[in-house]
Amino acid sequence: MGTSSYLAFLTALSVFTALFAIIYQAYLASNDLKTLTVILQNLKNLEHQYAVHRPRVAIGYGSCSDLYVKAVNFLNFTDNLEHLLRQKTFAVDDINTEDDFLQSFAYYFQRGAAAERFTVNRELFQNLVKLAKKSSSAEPRWALGGNAPVIGSRLAAEGAEVLLGAKMSSKLKSHLKADITLTGSLITDDDIHLILEYKTGDEWGSLRTPRANRYILHNDHHNPYLSSLDEFEQGLQGFNPHLFVVSGLQMMDNYVYEPGVRENLLKKVSNQMQAQSTDALVHFEMASFVELELLQLLLRHVVPYSDSIGMNEQELDNLRHVLETGKISLVADCNPRVAQSLDQARAVIRILNEDYFRHHVTNPKRRMLSRIHLHTLAFQAILVVGGSKWNHTKNAAAKASLTAHRHVCASQIVNPDAAYRLLDDSFASSLQDGSTRIPFTEHDPVSCWNETIITNEPSHRLDVEICVAPVLICKVAKQTAGAGDNISGAGLILQI
Template identity: 45%
Template structure:
């Protein structure tokens, strides 16, 4: 289903508005929920992943870790906070942790930070393990995305150094490469400080459920599985190559003796992408970055050479700011207007296309996926290798609910919609095109021209889980789900 944006004042708008009023929520129930759920499920059922000789294959790098989940407000004491919230790029003390956590908590924004103080990190891990509701699981973008691809029916290869203990979290059928024979592995640990919507930390209240991640990694920043993964790629012949986990390099002390080891490792990432055949699509998964030098490297060593980029609303604003102004944005609107997100997606598309030309890349950006609390937005170039954009947006939206609620079922009594009855397609005052949200056909798509290419844009509403069970890893699962239906072997 494609929907061309409608001009305000048209007769069609009157019909849609009357329809929307009928479905508007009352004080008890949003009557839009049931038809939205049914059509999203219909799109998912009608579009399945290939099997047998049509089964797609994905290779993912780099890294893995042990995630330690803990309730943030149980672990941290707001009474110890001295002074106002403030963000630090590298956390070296308890006060810097409290200030940085509260800074992002009050915005409800996801964030990830390197803790350079190893002793403090180990002490906080010990404190967390004393709490009754802490839990261990596998972490890292590559393993979490790999598990989603596997669940959805793909054949999966992951590049990551893991101990035997950590490998036990990986389902049978996923191939893991990265550890040399008889190599002893000490798994990196990531602390996942979770909080719920409306939770309080002293005088601050979070506007949405989210998480703050901190780590003191040794393996992941060095992309230590890169070479081993490269040995297996030619034989595996993936249809999709996913580059992720590069945020572990953020603020890590790389430079030794005047040598920039990080730049060298990223050059190897670029070479690994370049060695893939043209029919292997390359996807880069964004994350929380604050290191300007690293982000600048990404704009020259990674982004010009990929076909697709995936990100959340915070990462969207940050990537746009880096490409357009060379500046880092630490926190952005946690629930941006659709028009704002679409404008940034268009600008990012054009700016990366310029990078494609500047660096004479054999690849051109043909896909962007942005996942927010309220909606999924996917932009693809028409007649490119990316297929079924509407179904992919629906699949991502359903996965958002299922993962956060930690349930395979879509429970309407645990769902809400934040998407309005209509939305502007741009913030441009000279263009008043709007798309009207029709609950029985809730994933509108339309065509535009960008960089002389016809592109398709689809926006799917998320049935937001009101009883969040999981937050960390949601983006990885959603992004992977958005990709699973877009490649046909």
């Protein structure tokens, strides 16, 4: 074979190989789309299997006005920043200066971890807000914020009658749905949260984020004092909720109080929780905490009176770490394996219920932790203790999954073309040797099973149902802040 013939052969082979690769990739993409379409339809079937019968939900505390910006556009990177970021690789959580803020953002951004931090420097915060409002490239936009209003809005949209414990301006109140009753008085100046959002693969200088997420900075003055507490107490009279939701307590994190003030506020929260009927369910929505003392206060005054806890993978790891070691965990794997997350959830539900078994006789107001809802990028996991009042766990996991996609894509339509799946075709139920491998099928996409968790309290064990649903992840994230609140609200509405 001559040289020219040989080159022609190689060229033809290269063209054929490239063409084959294109066709094969198209074939795989077509199969993926078909699979996602089947998964979507079956998730929808589960979501709509049971009707919602207008439950009454009371939820506190607080509200804010959220200012969203595109993080990498807002925080213009310079050579000076590169030098600054090399100085520290650990989290800066006492934010007093602009350098502190940038180093804190960098720490969580490069790990794709959600964070919510308080700055004591009001001038710094106000300057950042002014810059954000003027930055056209960062595409600033305003929205109703705060865990309680966002969860309440989701629950109201799904058919609940909602009593909201919050104070807000008349302008912010205009964004509330008609089915939400505001108990707090009107104020002139809403607390503002500056929300820096970023997408998977965004680059900031030499840093690249592995997943879409958000960093929140605030300088709240109303929310750390739970200013709506007393008026919420009055509104609760005669409301008789089916569900009582506690949220927004992370606004007390790293805030400087006079001695005893914060604990007294949490005691008031605890009293409201304990005052609820035994027929009512109580849910605590976790958040990003960095102050050990506050978490210890929550474990003393809030968690023991909760039937349910909702959290993401960072918050689950932090809570488990505090329970097992007495220390804070600032950041965790942003895309954990199912087995790892379930082991952490088992540890949390076991440890907290061991405490319940030891003390509920002397303190009958304590509640068994009978539900954990974990929301991650790739999956939703709900653990429910057998014999509890929580209903339709499988359906709730499906609804939570679909809500995750709808919120992040900012669309009520779930388009398989705009989604992808990270959950494998099977997954281990635990990291322990000999654990069961759970198969995944698109025709029955929410995997549920029963198991027993052995506690260290004699004669006490926990029979639990565990359901894991895949998330149809939004390819192009439009919004990540508020995702957890919407997901938690959607999961709760089908279980009460």
